[in-house]
Amino acid sequence: MHYLLTFRSLTYAQRAARILERAGVTAAVSRVPKAASTRGCAYCVTVPARYREKAMALLAGADLKPERVLLRHPDGTLEAAV
């Protein structure tokens, strides 16, 4: 399973991915699935589920707060994470 961390700007998503990659967290920037985008086009960073806590801590340290955190299940469905 993976988490999708959505951001309001591509620049934020890119910065987040670079910070995570530098810390050894696999992170990929991609478009947010249409069904999950509440305000139109957006970008997200996908991280393996096991890295969620580490990723959130790293991003908080860089003052980069994702707009939303979504859990992507193996069947592709998305669920808002608390």
Add this chain to the structure above:
Amino acid sequence: MIYLDSAATTLQKPASVAYAVAEAMRTMSSPGRGGYESAMLAADTVLDCRTALADMFCVKRPEQVVFTSSATHGLNIAIRSLIGPGDRVVISGYEHNAVWRPLWGLGADIRVAASPLFRPEEAIRAFRERLPGAKAAVCTQVSNVFGYILPVEEIAALCRREGVPLIVDASQGAGAVGLDFDGLGCAWAAMPGHKGLLGPQGTGVLLCREPGEPLLRGGTGSMSAEPDMPDVLPDRLEAGTHNVPGIAGLLAGVRWLERETCPAVLAHERELLEAFSNALPRDGRVRQFRAPDKDIQTGVLSVQIGDMDCEEAAARLGEKGVAVRAGLHCAPLAHKTAGTLERGTVRFSFSPFNTYREAVAAAEAVKDILG
């Protein structure tokens, strides 16, 4: 040709700049418009350029670096974000039309903190007297006509003390004179990409403290279901497709400066100015506007040649293969302040790619046209 008009635009660039432009045109599409390889390659290049510029100008976050089409574009955004009709604005006596005209067009109450050329203490005093009650201040870092480095650090300190937001026009300083955006605490700083930063024409940079007011509205590739522009930087101020080849070229220029260093570039340009100046006739026929203290002048020298009309002098120098700019240099205010509004000047501006031999040859060309 001996190109000495780098204060207008640098003609000679590092070879890597043209290569980067060509590569971007061949391999990169539009950032923020897709998730495929060419779009993400473009996005990575754009972020690399933002990050490099943030490092160079001491900006905390790369998203505070906004790409514009020119310094003028950036200054218009900054001015319209801070200033409305009737607002009192203090500007230096050396501002370019890129500052003066937008303020005039807005109907701002423009107060000119005029001070004599190459007298930084006087400039500080002029700002100190006029800042109380001002809505904003604008100060050029370096006069495009005279290469005069204004005391921006001290003026920024005065602005902080008075709570007046400061816009810095870094058009002539970027790439040579350092600018500590966070340290100065200025609200905005604008610069072109095609002068000292050695990028292509059509590139500009705006350093932002706050998101500000968009000059253009349109697609950003983000929050597209909303009618208003995104409220976050850089998207809020970057409507429309990015000039990716230009930004890629700008990045190559900035990388070259990182290697060579801005202080070394400034030192080189000052050496050439000195060589040129020393080789000019010393019999009073050439009036040089040269600072008594070389630390307050970049590699830009304005002169008046005999009784010649400055445009005629520039044309005759052009016939001899020396490319210079004459007239008012889009800065009538600077000429008025310095007392050269009637005659204008001929401006010689050096770049990292000029040589000592060229500087001396340009001085010989001046002697030739004097006869």
